[in-house]
Amino acid sequence: MKPATLLPDRLLPAHSVPPPWPGREVRLDGLLTYVRETPATRPDAEPALYVHGLGGSSQNWTDLAGLLADRLDGQAIDLPGFGRSEPGQRYTVPVFAQRVIRWIEHSDRGPVHLFGNSLGGAISVRVAALRPDLVRTLTLVSPALPFLDFRRSLQGRMLPLLAIPRGERLAAWRLAQLAPEVMAQQAMEACVADLTRISDQRRREALEEIRVRYEAEHYAAAYVRTFRGLVSSFLRSYLPGSESLWRMAATVRAPTLVVGGRQDRLVDVRVAPQTARVIPDSRLLMLDGVGHVAQLEVPRLVARAVVGLLTETGDGAHRTDLAG
DSSP, rough: EEEEEOOOOOSOOOOOOOOOOEEEEETTTEEEEEEEEOOOOOOOEEEEEEOOOTTGGGGGGHHHHHTTTTEEEEEEOOOTTSTTOOOOOOOOOOHHHHHHHHHHHHHOSSEEEEEEHHHHHHHHHHHHHOOOOGGGEEEHHHHOOOOOOOOSSSSGHHHHTTTTTHHHHHHHHHHSSSSSHHHHHHHHHHHHHHGSSOOOHHHHHHHHHHHHHOOTTTTHHHHHHHHHHHHHHHHHSSSSSSSSSHHHHHHHOOEEEEETTTHHHHSSSSHHHHHHHHHSEEEEEETTTSOHHHHHHHHHHHHHHHHHHHHHHSSSSSSSHHHH
16 A cells, blocks of 8 residues: 555646536346446547445546546446436345446446445445456545444444334335435535535535435335445455455455545545555545545545556556656
8 A cells, every 4th residue: 555646736627517427328138227428538548437326326426537538438327226227126235246347348348447436436346356357447435345333424323224124115204204405415414524615516416316316216225225235245244255345355456546535424434544455556545624425525636646546557548748
């Protein structure tokens, strides 16, 4: 593990707040998957894939994907049951990881620069461990790798729900009691340390995402079942066997950037440094005053670290320009 390299901000595009990137519906193995694409601005840009976290969507990557578009040809997927993708049959880290693998194979873009936030980070670690041929580099933002002290997470309040039969029905009832505006504000407060960094446009988009969830009858079940699957993966990681995410992380060979926020309220802040220590070829960036979604809260800082990773490893466009 070594510190991440932050390249100068001047190497990034000028500040802007782009709208969500256009998306399309793709039927893969009988299941409709929604994919957003951030077109590259250079012909030599390399393929990238962005994977969101629990309760998130492909829109979580709008800013970062735009900042990297002159180096990376980006795609961001909505996992089954989230965003605008159809619900799946099962909601576990292995099932989601297989979905990501199938998408990379189907799109014929591999190996990709793989990005994952939170749950998407756990999924991406599994993909990189099982299919190193599909991953050029790995960037993990507040990865939800296993930790057992749920007092360090706001999600700990959901644990009793997992013990209730058909707990998703209770979750759906609870969602129905909250106005979309209240739910959007609560989600922002849980994920972001400094709300002044979030533009009015991004707040409006977050509210629209919440409204989409209200219209999706499957959303509450998908959320609760995914959380249950994530907790199960945490517990298995401390038992003998090959399914441990920590053991998988130790086998990752892709050059890796791990980004953590010191004010993360959802994943134990000790997880990001531990992830960087376990993955052999890793770089760590810990950000003061930043929460769970650094790619949303401070996208330019994250982009500078990603460009540093690409430059150091010889991947991505502008290799010669950046070296100077």
